[in-house]
Amino acid sequence: MTLLDVVMAAEAARAGAAVRRTAYRHVHLSDRPLVVVAYNLSGEAAAPLGIMYGTDNDPGKASLVVAAEPRNRDSRFGAINAFATDFVEFVRPHLILRAVPVPRKPGTFRQVTSSAPQIVTPNRATRAYLGARLGRSLRYLGLGDTHEVPESTQWTGAHLSWFAEHANLPGQSTFLAMTETLSQHFVTGQSALEDENLATLLAWIDGLPGDRLPELERLEQHAYGPVPNPDWERRLEPFVRAYTEGLREDDPERMRLAFEHVEREVRDALSVAYAATHRAIAVMRSISPAASVAKRWDNDVYEWGAHARRSANGIPRFARRHDPLRAAAMLQRWSSTAEELETDQAFDDPLILAGLDAAGRCVTGDVTSLDVDHKEIKPGGKNRTTVPLIKLTLTAPTQLLAGEVVRWAGEQRVKGELRDVHPESLTIAITGGVKALGEASVGVGDEMVFVGLDPWGGQNPWAPDEVPWTHRPTTSELAGDDSTDPTAGASDDSPDMTVAELAAIPIVGAVSPADEPGVIL
Amino acid sequence: MSLREGGDAVGGLDAIRGTLPGARANARSVAALTENPGCTRRRVIDAAGVAAHELAEKLGHPTPRGQSPFAIEGGNRFEDRLKRRSGYELLVDALARYVDLPKPPDLIVEDVNDIGGRRYTPEWMDARVARTDDVLSQIARGDEHAPHIVDHPVLRFDLTGVTVNLEPDALAFRVGEKLELVEIKAYPIIDGQADPGKLASTAGQSAVYHMALRATLERLGFDPELLVWSVILVAPRNFGRQPVAHRIPLKKKSMSLARVLKAVPRTPDVLATLPDGLTFDVDPAAKLDGVALRWALRNAVESVPALYVPECVQNCDMAKFCRWEAWEHDDPARLGRTVRDNLAGVHSLADALRLATSGPAAGEEELADVAEALGDTYAAIQRARARVPTAGVTPPLPRASTP
Numbered sequence A: 001m002t003l004l005d006v007v008m009a010a011e012a013a014r015a016g017a018a019v020r021r022t023a024y025r026h027v028h029l030s031d032r033p034l035v036v037v038a039y040n041l042s043g044e045a046a047a048p049l050g051i052m053y054g055t056d057n058d059p060g061k062a063s064l065v066v067a068a069e070p071r072n073r074d075s076r077f078g079a080i081n082a083f084a085t086d087f088v089e090f091v092r093p094h095l096i097l098r099a100v101p102v103p104r105k106p107g108t109f110r111q112v113t114s115s116a117p118q119i120v121t122p123n124r125a126t127r128a129y130l131g132a133r134l135g136r137s138l139r140y141l142g143l144g145d146t147h148e149v150p151e152s153t154q155w156t157g158a159h160l161s162w163f164a165e166h167a168n169l170p171g172q173s174t175f176l177a178m179t180e181t182l183s184q185h186f187v188t189g190q191s192a193l194e195d196e197n198l199a200t201l202l203a204w205i206d207g208l209p210g211d212r213l214p215e216l217e218r219l220e221q222h223a224y225g226p227v228p229n230p231d232w233e234r235r236l237e238p239f240v241r242a243y244t245e246g247l248r249e250d251d252p253e254r255m256r257l258a259f260e261h262v263e264r265e266v267r268d269a270l271s272v273a274y275a276a277t278h279r280a281i282a283v284m285r286s287i288s289p290a291a292s293v294a295k296r297w298d299n300d301v302y303e304w305g306a307h308a309r310r311s312a313n314g315i316p317r318f319a320r321r322h323d324p325l326r327a328a329a330m331l332q333r334w335s336s337t338a339e340e341l342e343t344d345q346a347f348d349d350p351l352i353l354a355g356l357d358a359a360g361r362c363v364t365g366d367v368t369s370l371d372v373d374h375k376e377i378k379p380g381g382k383n384r385t386t387v388p389l390i391k392l393t394l395t396a397p398t399q400l401l402a403g404e405v406v407r408w409a410g411e412q413r414v415k416g417e418l419r420d421v422h423p424e425s426l427t428i429a430i431t432g433g434v435k436a437l438g439e440a441s442v443g444v445g446d447e448m449v450f451v452g453l454d455p456w457g458g459q460n461p462w463a464p465d466e467v468p469w470t471h472r473p474t475t476s477e478l479a480g481d482d483s484t485d486p487t488a489g490a491s492d493d494s495p496d497m498t499v500a501e502l503a504a505i506p507i508v509g510a511v512s513p514a515d516e517p518g519v520i521l
Numbered sequence B: 001m002s003l004r005e006g007g008d009a010v011g012g013l014d015a016i017r018g019t020l021p022g023a024r025a026n027a028r029s030v031a032a033l034t035e036n037p038g039c040t041r042r043r044v045i046d047a048a049g050v051a052a053h054e055l056a057e058k059l060g061h062p063t064p065r066g067q068s069p070f071a072i073e074g075g076n077r078f079e080d081r082l083k084r085r086s087g088y089e090l091l092v093d094a095l096a097r098y099v100d101l102p103k104p105p106d107l108i109v110e111d112v113n114d115i116g117g118r119r120y121t122p123e124w125m126d127a128r129v130a131r132t133d134d135v136l137s138q139i140a141r142g143d144e145h146a147p148h149i150v151d152h153p154v155l156r157f158d159l160t161g162v163t164v165n166l167e168p169d170a171l172a173f174r175v176g177e178k179l180e181l182v183e184i185k186a187y188p189i190i191d192g193q194a195d196p197g198k199l200a201s202t203a204g205q206s207a208v209y210h211m212a213l214r215a216t217l218e219r220l221g222f223d224p225e226l227l228v229w230s231v232i233l234v235a236p237r238n239f240g241r242q243p244v245a246h247r248i249p250l251k252k253k254s255m256s257l258a259r260v261l262k263a264v265p266r267t268p269d270v271l272a273t274l275p276d277g278l279t280f281d282v283d284p285a286a287k288l289d290g291v292a293l294r295w296a297l298r299n300a301v302e303s304v305p306a307l308y309v310p311e312c313v314q315n316c317d318m319a320k321f322c323r324w325e326a327w328e329h330d331d332p333a334r335l336g337r338t339v340r341d342n343l344a345g346v347h348s349l350a351d352a353l354r355l356a357t358s359g360p361a362a363g364e365e366e367l368a369d370v371a372e373a374l375g376d377t378y379a380a381i382q383r384a385r386a387r388v389p390t391a392g393v394t395p396p397l398p399r400a401s402t403p
């Protein structure tokens, strides 16, 4: 937490309500994003008990798939395949390619998409679960020594894998986790750890009635997934067992009853998470977007286009892991994107700029004189050029020194150099963006803010004509070549258990942490 | 874990626990102790052998402690398959990339669980410690009949001045080679990667085992370097039930843990700072009603200083009480460790806000620096808010539904 966060958190703690960290919204929101909430059976890596998803904010209109015994292959894939069918339908319109002329290259065209899908999850853990876990568990199915699954399930594995990877790009909006988005835009009176709980985070934003901590503790009992509340799972366990028994005894009526019970429980629990995620979206929608959001979404669509182009040739395949060179390059790109994002946000949003202001990296003052016709010879130059001089009376302290380069917060193109720096006043010589300054018609008495931050000082981001290398054809592909792992490729790594094995699972009665495996006595 | 201390302190510790039932500590206790070693309250609770979760419950702030039956069953089944159900063959296979052990029937296994006697009694634990000492000596001497795998050894170890019993999952040893620490976990390793949080806590737990093993070897008169500076993690590979082994280096973690533990005052010294006659057994005759009991207990517990951080929730059964206390006192620590450290000397968030808006009061001169930084920050926020009138406002939206 920065000092800025601390001050805001103290305000939030006093008010019992979250405080805005930003003046604007810094993520894109599509008209109808797909909200996905899920419960995974504990003890398994990717065995969904239930997935609820939809674009309508009424949970009654959402779709729900349920596996009453996710450790049974048929039960598990009954749910996964149904989800996959709908998911592929949701994605399909965004895969349509159209040809557009490549700028500055007459006669050449590129295939692009007009849009990208947007998926929204309640929290970071669900996002990671859907992408890196469920997506990864599906994407090699149908290949090599694996079980057959419908094609839409393979497609879902590929799409989710793309989302999982793209989610690492700072500032992306295709795969949002609401706890992350909300805590980027609001400061609460609780810790970052506690902010990972969407129920309490939303309670801070909506205002906490009455006695705060007991109310928050009550809300903390809500499990928004992917890990269900353990007590809830304990109550569910007999019905999962009954389903297996019905399976073993070939008793469809018993299975149906057990399934209905599990479905009801999962629906009740996931509806709450689903509604909360839509509520979070509504909160975000009520904030007007920052200027550079559109540019970042364009990039999301651009990158999605590369996936769409690969998809045009069949199910895209993803490597198990990136080779070191690609991993390093990717890391570098993420960090340069993060830098660019920071700069854009600072210029877009006064409250984010305030962080720099608090650190003394801004010059804030009222214009006392303006010499727009001032001319001088720039270092290394021969001709006299126009270098307007702006004299400011400082209204806030700065730690910037004479000679430092600053940009005008009102218009990034306006660049200047600090001169005659005194505690009360200074002069800024405008060395770039003179025309833009003229167009802005600044006058004596106006307040101006300059920032000591050069957005183009860092690395140049990728050139637009290059295929983003994240989506070049992969080299190290698939099954069996995991050279460091002698057992790789032996199976499709599914958590399947036979009906006999499932029936033999001992009943775990009342449990306590002392019963956890690997316990220390 | 039985926590006992020689000398005078025992009397004090016994008095703190009084007639309360003794604690059978678990992985959480050691994690709580090592994750937050500066917390006196946790040290006292552990040293006195008080059950933290029962204490928290009596204080009216129980920690929800349910565990998923699916998770427990899955974990037990995984370990059972590696060991008993496959005659240890699956474990030997998984370890093969790091230790070349003979296959059954040539494999010698010492299961320290099977020592006889009534389980979980102090005598049973003593016998297991003695048995572990024996086999460790055999191994260190290079005895050719020494076991290749020691299943659930029990190590008696001095952790910051209290004696604890620790139970790693297994030790693996090939005669003439090095001793390996093995931990079996039920969380998946997907494409060679595990959940970083879980991995970190496994490393933390293993670092304690590692320290304890080295100390045991030293106590028995052997070279602790026999033990490799790492732990071999055995966990399910990808999404299935096949095990995979990965070596996790421990040297840095163990060293930093040793440094941290050395820096905390020894438990007898901590006990000396506590109020005379302190006991958590405030109502041995069961005469108080619920509210009175809670108050008496709260006073006793609050007289032992805590060092709350939000992460306590993950490690310590007292966390709900300590969080409540931190909120009650508006303690900056409720926002996190860094905030507590950055606002050192500022006792509440309300004070932080006052310093930010109106500077230090008379008598607060030592807070001048932090007050100035807070003041500059507050002024910057106010300037920004003045520029965008809606910036400070939480959107006053109608609530679509109540979560």
Ligand code: SF4
Pocket (backbone or CB within 6 Å): B032, B036, B039, B040, B041, B042, B306, B307, B308, B309, B312, B313, B316, B317, B318, B319, B320, B322
């Ligand atoms: S929860 Fe309380 S007793 Fe436990 S470590 Fe944290 S501060 Fe100490």
